[in-house]
Amino acid sequence: MHEIELLINGRPYRGAAEARTTLADFLRHTLRLTGTHLGCEHGVCGACTVLVDGVSARACLMLAVQADGAIVETVEGLAAPDGTLHPLQQAFRDTHGLQCGFCTPGMLMTLIELLRETPQPTEAEIRDAISGNICRCTGYQSIVDAALRVAGTVGMEDTAR
């Protein structure tokens, strides 16, 4: 077993994992942070997308031991402590950008990365960014609408929580 210490959404966490445990399973099973979803487990569906040291990564294609000492951001860090939704989450809700919600954590974290780099993305940039995230409910249009709705309105303070 390997001891792993990391910072998740600004809070220190510690746990033990076998070398073969993926970051996704470590988050969900060991740390009980079940907001990160696991779909295909081979890097295709994008549901497990989290930010590692500021950039998006598939949590199923990383070992937990590789995240030792890392700064990880997951969907649990988006809403305010009082439960107020992040503007991007609110936009998803307002535009029906989710139905079953399975892909949503990965979609949100992917779009947070995009909005930090490109606060006012075009529709084409949004579609390119989420091209690695599969949704089987919405047909994507309402997800693109949600991202367009917050384009230019989400400040760094919103995405850097």
Added chain:
Amino acid sequence: MKPPPFTYFRPGTLHEAIAILSRTENAKVLAGGQSLMAMLNLRYVFPDALVDINNLFDLAGLDIRPERIRIGAMTRQRRLELDAALFEVLPIFREALKLVGHRQTRNRGTIGGSLCHLDPASELPTLALLLDAEIEATGPQGSRLMPVGDFITGYMMPGIAPDEIVTAVEIAPWSPTHGHAFHEFSRRHGDFAVASAAVMVERDGRGLVERCAIAIGGIGSVPQRHSAGEAALHGSDGGTAAVAAALESCTGLEVLGDFHGSPEYRLSVARAMLRKSLAVALARAGERARSS
């Protein structure tokens, strides 16, 4: 599924990494992990040990000189995609990298990892072959540089020993007026290509093609240089007849069928991609030659 059990090593130096590989049976090197981790999760591979080289920070980075471009094996694909200096000398890198997986995988995926995985449909091996790259492998006896043709030994078979690690890729730049293009067809954005065609061209003062390289990916067991097509273009004006001859001679390429389609289908897709890439690269070479 979940990965099978293995022993995990995270060496801090290249020397240590090679020493571990030398004394450990059935070990695999873990670079960016964007192919290997998926293969572990699916249990396509059962290594007894993983040697994680993500802490070998000296293996990441670019050194761009007029006569030679050196790219460290652990340089992330996303870094290569965004690097302004590399874009200046070899813009085809950015064009090809936009087709590699997705941003989430390019953030972690490395050039060395992609070359060693050596999927015939992936873009970076095709690009390395196109650019006559030299691959540096380092083992117990030190480092050696091999031509990419020696490195590509067969389907997903890189020409390195079990105790060697690919440490860098070296490429000679082309003339600043060269034209380039990389096109591929895949069923969905980011999927492996059914066929890809990469082209580099230089024209002389009269507009004749004086240097040309063509690489085709995805259709055979390895990426292939299309030397008959290169010969058809060499010395020509790059006009309709020369392009038609280059497309016609694609019949000499190795083509395999799979669930994406028959050999005939894949060859026709390869031709269509090559037609596009030739048109774009020839036009770009013309523009850049005129403006210089």
